[in-house]
Amino acid sequence: MPRLTDRVWSPYVAGIVIGLLQIPAFLLIETALGASSSYVTIGGLLASLVDQDVLKIGYVARHVAATGKNWWQVALVVGVALGAFVSMRWSGARRQAIAPIWARALGTSSPTVRYAVAFAAGFVMLFGARIADGCTSGHGLSGVAQLAVGSFVAVTAMFVGGIVAGRLVLRRI
């Protein structure tokens, strides 16, 4: 029986828990699991602090509007960080500031290099997710489970892009 004090659950147990979350998402919020839209909601609000006009972009206005779906997803990703934090504290699986594989993958143990790569990668990741209108959650978990044809295409492209970059840009870990 999986316990909250465990450091590891079987990927199958964890995957089932994640898949079951579609039930409250569909029944209570009438939406599917997703994560990347929340970056537009929060990013748009932060950007509006320096440029009020960003809220005039229809795309931003739609994402920052006080709707249940927009703010449900922001709450979801905040909850993910909280859940990971309590889970880590319960099990004692503490992490270093930077995972040891990065020294191998990047060929340097410089934190500055890793922070710069992380920022750039985050930028690319969300720019791509917004072009595709979904990420590993929205297209991956939810789109494929709903048999959405575009999501099968997007998920295939994600793995192709990831494998190419993982093998050509990074060193073998």
Place this chain on the structure above:
Amino acid sequence: MSVLFAVVVGLLMGVVFGVALEKSRVFEPAVIVGQMQLKNFLMLKVFLTAVATGAIVLAALNGFGFVKLQPKAALYAADIVGGLVLGVGIALAGACPGTVLTQIGAGYRDALFTLLGGLSGAVAYSYAEPAFKGTMLTAGGGKIILSDLMAVPYWLAALALAGLLIAALVALEWWRPWRQEIGRDVDGDIGSSAGTTARGRLAPAE
């Protein structure tokens, strides 16, 4: 549905999601980079299990008429271009947009930079979005699902997909048992051939 209700539900669901992601170790950079380098298959195991479970629960919920499906529109050029770009970002970040938050919760400091980069990328896309309208990237738009193309009910095709995924997972587990992919520090780091060579090398004579 009030916004407050949605936020409370979101927080509760997020905590469960975060616990499951943390326990599965799928958020670990070694797992995500390892998956992209075809060295560690934990990510695929968690992902395909969650998809199969989702397909089964949605087959039931939709089949019995409790919920409507919410598929995204098929925008092929956007799905391909965006998917490729997203994939490159996932490999270099060692995270995806949801697992970045798991990494922050678990204590990885570099994930804060991934998050800031992600917010900046979303803002940059927002400024560019009006210019993308009417281009290749917004062409298409039908909410096409596979079962409609095959002219079978969704629930039937979803259960068939779940069956295929379960068979694939059984094969995957037989090929690569998950316990061997966790690593000593439960971070999915199962060592490198380069590291073994370095440790095995004779110390130079003084």
